[in-house]
Amino acid sequence: MPPSFLEQSRRSALEVYEREPLPTWRRSGFWTTTVRNLRLDELEPRHHDPVASVEELPEVAREALADDELAGLVVQRGASTVHTTLDPALAEQGVVFCSLERAIEEHPELVARWYMKRLSADEGKFSAAAAAFWTGGAFLHVPAEVRVERPFQVVYVIDEPGTAQYAHTLAVVGQFAECSLREYCLAPDLEGQALHAGAFELYCQTGAQVKLAHVQDWGSGEVYDISTKRVEIGRDAHCSWVPIHLGGHLTKQQLDIVTAEQGSDMRHTGLYFTEGQEHLDLFTTDLHEQGDTTGDTVWKGALTGDSRASYEGLIHIVEGAQNTHTYLQTHSMLLSPKAKADAIPSLIVQTDNVSASHGGTVGEVDEELVFYMMTRGISRPDAVRVLVEGYFEPVVQRLDDPSLEALVRARIAAKLSAAEQQVAAYAAER
Amino acid sequence: MSLEIQNLHVSTDDREILHGVDLSVAKGETHALMGPNGSGKSTLANTIMGNPAYQITEGRILLNGEDVTEAEPDERARAGLFLAFQYPATIPGVSVANFLRTAVNAGRDEPIKVKDFGALLRENMELLKMDPAFNKRYLNEGFSGGEKKRAEILQLAMLRPQIAVLDETDSGLDIDALRVVSDGVNALRGPDLGTLIITHYTRILRYVRPDFVHIMLDGRVVREGGAELADQLEEQGYDFIREEVSAADAS
Numbered sequence: 082m083p084p085s086f087l088e089q090s091r092r093s094a095l096e097v098y099e100r101e102p103l104p105t106w107r108r109s110g111f112w113t114t115t116v117r118n119l120r121l122d123e124l125e126p127r128h129h130d131p132v133a134s135v136e137e138l139p140e141v142a143r144e145a146l147a148d149d150e151l152a153g154l155v156v157q158r159g160a161s162t163v164h165t166t167l168d169p170a171l172a173e174q175g176v177v178f179c180s181l182e183r184a185i186e187e188h189p190e191l192v193a194r195w196y197m198k199r200l201s202a203d204e205g206k207f208s209a210a211a212a213a214f215w216t217g218g219a220f221l222h223v224p225a226e227v228r229v230e231r232p233f234q235v236v237y238v239i240d241e242p243g244t245a246q247y248a249h250t251l252a253v254v255g256q257f258a259e260c261s262l263r264e265y266c267l268a269p270d271l272e273g274q275a276l277h278a279g280a281f282e283l284y285c286q287t288g289a290q291v292k293l294a295h296v297q298d299w300g301s302g303e304v305y306d307i308s309t310k311r312v313e314i315g316r317d318a319h320c321s322w323v324p325i326h327l328g329g330h331l332t333k334q335q336l337d338i339v340t341a342e343q344g345s346d347m348r349h350t351g352l353y354f355t356e357g358q359e360h361l362d363l364f365t366t367d368l369h370e371q372g373d374t375t376g377d378t379v380w381k382g383a384l385t386g387d388s389r390a391s392y393e394g395l396i397h398i399v400e401g402a403q404n405t406h407t408y409l410q411t412h413s414m415l416l417s418p419k420a421k422a423d424a425i426p427s428l429i430v431q432t433d434n435v436s437a438s439h440g441g442t443v444g445e446v447d448e449e450l451v452f453y454m455m456t457r458g459i460s461r462p463d464a465v466r467v468l469v470e471g472y473f474e475p476v477v478q479r480l481d482d483p484s485l486e487a488l489v490r491a492r493i494a495a496k497l498s499a500a501e502q503q504v505a506a507y508a509a510e511r
Numbered sequence: 512m513s514l515e516i517q518n519l520h521v522s523t524d525d526r527e528i529l530h531g532v533d534l535s536v537a538k539g540e541t542h543a544l545m546g547p548n549g550s551g552k553s554t555l556a557n558t559i560m561g562n563p564a565y566q567i568t569e570g571r572i573l574l575n576g577e578d579v580t581e582a583e584p585d586e587r588a589r590a591g592l593f594l595a596f597q598y599p600a601t602i603p604g605v606s607v608a609n610f611l612r613t614a615v616n617a618g619r620d621e622p623i624k625v626k627d628f629g630a631l632l633r634e635n636m637e638l639l640k641m642d643p644a645f646n647k648r649y650l651n652e653g654f655s656g657g658e659k660k661r662a663e664i665l666q667l668a669m670l671r672p673q674i675a676v677l678d679e680t681d682s683g684l685d686i687d688a689l690r691v692v693s694d695g696v697n698a699l700r701g702p703d704l705g706t707l708i709i710t711h712y713t714r715i716l717r718y719v720r721p722d723f724v725h726i727m728l729d730g731r732v733v734r735e736g737g738a739e740l741a742d743q744l745e746e747q748g749y750d751f752i753r754e755e756v757s758a759a760d761a762s
Contacts, residue, residue: 448563453600456560457614457666458588467613471604471649 086193087185094202094212101206106333106362112391112423114333114362119305124245124276126216127159138164139240141269141300149484152231152260153178155219158238159246162217174227181218181249191222195253199311199339200282207307207333211278215249221262225255225286232292232482235264239304242273248308250281254289261292263485271302279308285318287342293322294480298492299329301357306332317344323480326353326361326382327492337366340374340405350479351380352489354496355388355420362391369398369405372432376407381476383469384413384420385500391423396439400431409439414446414472416465416504446504462501469497469504512591512673513537514559514705518570521551521558528554530730531570538673539702543716543741544709546727547749552709553597555727556678560594561587574674589618593672595663597679601651607662608632608646611669618670635668639695656683664695674705681715693718713745726752 103121106114132138135146138156146154153167155178162180171178177188185192202212219235237248252262266277277299285291299306306329314320324336338347347367355361367376380392394409413422424441446465454464473493480486497504514536521529528551536542546552558565559572561584571580574590582590602610611632616622623631632646639661651659660680667675677696681689696719700706708719716724716738724740725732728749733756734740744752 450600450602452562452584453596454602454610454614455584456588456594456596457610457670458585458617459613460585460617461583463613463617464585467605467610468602471602474604 084185084189084193086196090197090202091213094209097202097209098206098213101209104205104207108391108393114331114360116305116307116331119276120274121245121276124243124274126214126247127241127244129158129161129163131161131163135164139238139269141240141267142236142238145265145267145488146234146236149234150231151234152229154234154236155180156236156238157217157219157246157248158240159244160216168231171227171229175224176227176229177220177222178233179220181220181251182216184220188222192220192251195251195282195284197282198284199313200280200309204309204335207278208280208309211247211249211280211308214247215280216247218249218251220250221252223254223258223260226257227255228258229260232261232263235262237264237266237277237279239268239271239275239277239299242271242275242302244275246275246277248277248279250279252283254283254285254291256286257288258286259290261294261482263294263296263482266295266297266299266306268299268302268304270300271304274303274305277304277306277308279306279310281308281310283312283320285312285314285320287316287318289315289318291318291320292481293320294482294485295324296327296485296489297325297329297332298327301328303330305330306334309335311337311339312347313339313341314345314347316342319346321348321350321479321481323476324351325489326351326363327489327496328356329359329361331360333362335364337368338376339368339370340376341370343371343373345371346375347377348479349376349378350476352473352476353382353390353392354493355382355384355386355390356496356500357386357388359386359388361389363393365392365394367394367396367407367409369396369402369407372401372403372405374402374405374407376409378407378409379476380411381473382413382422383416383472384422385416385496385504387417387419389421391425393423393425393427394439395427395429396437397429398432398435398437403432403434405435405437407437411441413443414469415443416446416469416500417507462504465504466494466497466501470494512575512705514592514674514707515573516555516559516570517573519555519558519567519572520569521554522566522568523554523564527568528730529558532727532730532732534725534732536674536705536707538705540723541700541706541719541721542708542723542725543721544707544725544727545713545741545744546711548711550727551730552727553678556594556676556709559676560584560592585617588672591673593667593670593675595660595667595675595677595680597682599651599659599663601649603649603652605650606647607650607665610650611666614666615669631669635665638668638698639665640691641665657685657688660684660688660692664692668695668699671703673703674707676707676709678709679711680708681710681712689715690718713741716741728752728756
């Protein structure tokens with residue numbers, strides 16, 4: 082019997098889901114994200130049996146997890162949590178890391194206190210779907226003053242076409258606790274459609290220090306990802322969040338960071354690489370609810386093929402949040418004549434005595450730099466590859482996690498080498 | 512090994528800058544190409560290296576007797592040409608070490624071993640009195656003028672070309688940096704390297720004595736001689752050459 086808070090939440094989410102039509106996101110006339118090609122009726126949750134070891138996980142998850150020393154691991158395949166581990170020493174210190182389903186059974190009051198504190202089922206059809214239908218899920222609680230060096234790892238895998246995956250991760254980091262959390266969303270190159278509708282929420286309590294990374298690589302199949310991720314940072318707490326988007330047929334995400342109390346500080350560093358027919362639509366908000374907060378947002382993307390990417394980043398400083406210092410920059414690099422990028426920084430400031438700045442650029446590979454590198458004997462395709470890798474490098478380094486950095490570098494290199502001829506030809510013809 | 516420039520006419524933005532330049536540099540020789548600002552020195556340097564911003568309308572460039580007039584810049588580099596830029600590009604996110612390894616490997620069939628590369632890099636950085644921390648910085652990002660020039664000479668030392676063109680490598684250097692760079696160039700001089708030092712001033716030539724001096728004026732080489740020509744230029748400035756040339760034209 083599920084606790085009443087969950088039942089209530091699911092019931093009201095279901096009402097929203099049934100009421101809301103399939104959404105179309107339009108902006109300023111020329112950019113539209115539509116899910117009209119998604120055959121939602123043909124998708125369904127797929128259940129799988131648990132496995133005893135990482136070796137028995139689908140290959141796409143195994144590869145990404147190679148040789149990592151983790152504090153704990155929660156893997157969801159389709160609709161089912163199939164594998165969980167947690168360092169027993171951490172469990173002894175009161176750390177909870179398991180599926181959200183199990184956390185609700187074993188720690189109902191703890192979960193109820195935080196569950197959907199910053200999320201609402203009434204944010205659209207897919208948010209409602211995630212809230213109404215999620216299964217499995219992940220829950221992390223690091224108690225006050227516990228410091229964990231190795232990362233906690235959540236993995237959502239879709240490995241069958243026809244899958245609808247409704248996901249929910251809830252993480253709470255207690256006062257003056259320190260940890261890092263990674264969430265991977267992975268699929269092989271599926272033949273057919275799939276959906277990931279996800280919700281992610283992280284709460285950093287007073288003085289907490291959290292490193293958070295999201296890595297999305299849904300492969301070249303027709304995977305739709307419509308998700309909301311929200312991070313709340315408490316008093317004098319710090320969170321460095323690095324979302325990495327490496328693949329997905331259609332992605333529509335809302336990524337929000339809230340500096341909710343005095344002294345809270347965030348660093349938000351994003352990266353995307355789109356290819357083929359991919360469509361990426363990101364909206365991020367840096368919401369400053371209190372004064373004396375700081376923010377630093379940098380997003381960088383590169384596009385190949387016929388892909389399209391839109392990044393809209395909003396800084397919102399509410400009334401009374403004085404002495405806030407924040408800035409946001411976004412850059413997109415076009416590597417193909419058919420790719421289209423939008424970079425839209427914006428600003429709402431409802432108070433005085435703040436510093437907030439923003440900037441956005443869309444550019445191409447600089448021919449002068451290519452020439453310089455070629456004079457050192459480096460071929461044009463290699464020059465372009467090194468330049469694009471260099472463009473992303475400061476972002477990759479912000480992961481501050483060597484094995485994850487290596488994974489991201491390798492995947493970017495693979496994508497560049499797949500697009501090598503096309504990219505070099507484009508640079509040469511300009 | 513030699514670089515031969517024959518009757519080179521070069522235009523940029525539909526304006527002819529070089530009006531028929533002839534110049535040869537053989538391995539083991541050190542040449543100085545001198546001239547006032549705007550005389551076409553940098554145009555020549557860029558054209559030798561194949562910068563697409565400059566169009567060759569007449570003449571040709573031979574490397575070891577082979578016509579490279581149409582060759583891509585990377586082909587010229589792999590054939591043994593090198594240009595130290597007056598204003599080197601900044602390569603964001605690419606460390607000095609990473610850049611150099613990519614460049615060294617571009618000229619090899621098998622990639623250089625990590626250990627060998629490290630030793631080679633250390634040795635050459637010592638030669639140029641560079642702080643080892645330098646190789647972790649992004650190439651030329653936030654470098655001072657002197658650091659950029661040193662990074663160019665470091666590339667020269669690492670890549671070991673047969674013919675090197677140094678375009679205004681002395682400009683923007685204080686006397687200490689000039690000495691370090693000159694010492695570096697002198698250390699690399701020898702029977703295996705031909706050098707063309709392009710400069711506006713004579714001061715680098717006090718440290719790196721040229722075997723031959725060519726003076727360029729308005730897109731032409733107008734005087735040629737030995738090191739003494741540079742000394743004469745230092746005493747009398749470009750005006751005496753200009754006067755001699757216009758007197759010769761008048762007669």
